[in-house]
Every structure is written in structure tokens, then in C-alpha cells.
Amino acid sequence: MPPPIASSIAPPMRRITRHIIHCSASTFGDVAEIRRWHLARGWRDIGYHFVIRRDGEVEVGRMLPEIGAHCEGFNRDSIGTCLIGDQTFTEAQFTTLRRVHALLCQQFPGLTAHGHRDFNPHKTCPNFQVSTVLGKA
Numbered sequence: 001m002p003p004p005i006a007s008s009i010a011p012p013m014r015r016i017t018r019h020i021i022h023c024s025a026s027t028f029g030d031v032a033e034i035r036r037w038h039l040a041r042g043w044r045d046i047g048y049h050f051v052i053r054r055d056g057e058v059e060v061g062r063m064l065p066e067i068g069a070h071c072e073g074f075n076r077d078s079i080g081t082c083l084i085g086d087q088t089f090t091e092a093q094f095t096t097l098r099r100v101h102a103l104l105c106q107q108f109p110g111l112t113a114h115g116h117r118d119f120n121p122h123k124t125c126p127n128f129q130v131s132t133v134l135g136k137a
């Protein structure tokens with residue numbers, strides 16, 4: 001297959017070094033809902049790459065080769081994952097987060113995990129200690 005066609009099918013992956021975790025600050029929602037919120041802000045798509053629902057199911061938001069819109073100043077080399085919830089989260093969500101992070105680590109060796117608040121002292125997002133849930137960052 002000629003290279004131009006191959007590259008149009010598989011766009012180049014960007015360099016990814018961080019996995020940044022968020023919460024929706026809502027007790028409900030999914031990719032469709034958050035996409036509506038973000039489009040209403042005038043964004044071109046949902047800002048997160050993954051959303052983990054209350055039942056622990058993971059949904060795909062923005063495609064990974066695309067830079068997200070979830071952590072100001074740190075979007076270019078990161079993946080954004082949002083857990084639906086405000087102050088509390090389900091064990092199913094944490095189990096899925098561990099699984100998703102492990103898979104991403106296989107794909108992006110050296111990937112580190114962080115909470116949104118680690119990059120913005122004015123935020124409490126995701127309202128839980130990521131290192132406690134995932135083990136060491």
C-alpha cells in the first residue's frame with residue numbers, strides 16, 4: 001500500500017507521557033452527555049479520551065492521536081480520562097481505571113498517572129488520590 005494511503009488510515013500517534021485523571025463533578029453522565037457539555041462550550045469535541053461510567057464501563061471519547069482538552073498546559077503529551085462522579089466513586093470505576101492505565105502503560109512505556117489537581121492548585125479534581133488507587137504514579 002502506498003505510504004500516503006497507509007498514513008491516512010493510521011494517523012501518526014503523538015508522544016504521550018502522562019495519564020491525567022479527572023472527575024465529571026456530576027453524579028451522572030457518559031460520553032454522549034459530556035460531549036454535549038463540551039460542544040456547548042464551543043469545543044470541537046469532548047475534551048477527554050476516556051470516560052469511566054458509574055457502572056465501571058469505559059467509553060472512548062476523543063481519539064488518542066488527537067490532543068485532548070482537559071488539562072491546561074498539559075494536553076499535548078497526555079491522555080485525559082474522566083470518572084463520572086463528584087466526591088465518591090464506585091469500586092467498579094477504580095477497577096476499570098487500573099485496567100485502562102495498565103493497558104495504556106503497555107502501549108506507552110513510562111506513562112505516569114496524575115490527578116488534574118497535580119497540575120492546577122486551584123482544582124480539587126479528581127477528588128481522590130490517584131496514587132492510592134493506581135499504586136505508585
Ligand SMILES: [Zn+2]
Pocket residue numbers: 021022023070116125126
Ligand atoms: Zn479535571
